[in-house]
Amino acid sequence: MTPQDPSAAKMTQSSVRSANLALVLSRIPGEEGSVSRADIAAQLGMTRSTVSRLIDDLIVGRLVREGETSAGGRGRPAVPLNLQRRSVVSLGLEVNVERLVATLVDLTGEVLVVRQRDLDVVALDPADAMGQLAELATEALEGRPAGSRLTGATLALPGLLDRSGTRVLRAPNLGWEGVEPSALWRLSVDGEPVALRSANDIDCSALTVLRDDPQASFIYVTGEVGIGSAVAINGEILAGRSGWAAELGHVCVDPHGHLCGCGSIGCLESVAGARGLLRDSGQPGVASLIAAAEADEDLALATIEGAADALGIALSAALNLLDVENIRLGGHLGQLEPFMRDRLAAVLNQRVLWARHSGIEVEVVERAPLRAAMGAGLAGLGQVIADPATWIDELLAD
CATH class of the missing domain: 1.10.10.10 (Winged helix-like DNA-binding domain superfamily/Winged helix DNA-binding domain)
Structure with a gap:
């Protein structure tokens, strides 16, 4: 033996x-x-x-x-x-088309600090954008609780990333392709460099929904410049083999439609994204579109109805494929939900095979713009939950 x-x-x-x-x-x-x-x-x-x-x-x-x-x-x-509150914290960051955000999140999910700059990020060189983000993160860290330990930083980005979370493969609305954010990132705390990894912004947002409902199954769709989405099944984000799953915004809803920012034709984003909505309604912004709809203006209502049809077509395909009953809408889609509600329900009931046998729930997610950075912070804290021994053994030895 x-x-x-x-x-x-x-x-x-x-x-x-x-x-x-x-x-x-x-x-x-x-x-x-x-x-x-x-x-x-x-x-x-x-x-x-x-x-x-x-x-x-x-x-x-x-x-x-x-x-x-x-x-x-x-x-x-x-x-x-x-x-334990405020003992371990993480930097949750976001780079998006119209803003940079830095948050500080603790292990309970509480957002301790928020710093935001609203600016045209597309007009910036990626290095300049990351430099400004580091400045914003430094400001956020000024609110770091005394004695707390920092896990690192996670950056939420609107696009596809490689499996390691280091390189942006495609972020069409941002205009970044092949960019490695970590190579442009310079931030140190107590003389030590702060590591940075990147993740999809909507996957990060979905983590904030799961924090409130850990075993939930849903399709989360949010609208800003484009359309982002994520799928959760029994509390787990559906990432796919390469982390590229749930791109509902680029499901084709009209093969003869408008050119999408991704280069394809007739994507959901080209109809229900902010650019598509404003193009079709002739309105200067989403707020004015909502005001016009509240005033019963025909073009505004017709534009929103068209977006509801397109959203219903894309969601029906996803629901038939995934057997998920709950839809969460955020961003301008959440704001427009009262005007889309009946039309969206009609399309879903017509196209989802099992709709007559099981109800389809549509809920609105509040504070959608901030959720990407909040969720990035939660993602950074995931390493503590997954391997707490690494974080406690040093203290146990003292």
């Missing part, structure tokens, strides 16, 4: 502990949670003593805090557990 290598056994024990810490931490809510050590032990099928030791480590490591004891029924009163 071959003797076991002690170092391999030690590594195995360490790996099991790391995995168990991640499992326990994933069960602890950010705020107003009522979960206790006994609840987590029951959920995970672990002994109470094992869970208690893991929780103790997470508390010393400043990732978890105990709330006030709540008197229940029989036995020892339960002590509720929550994620």
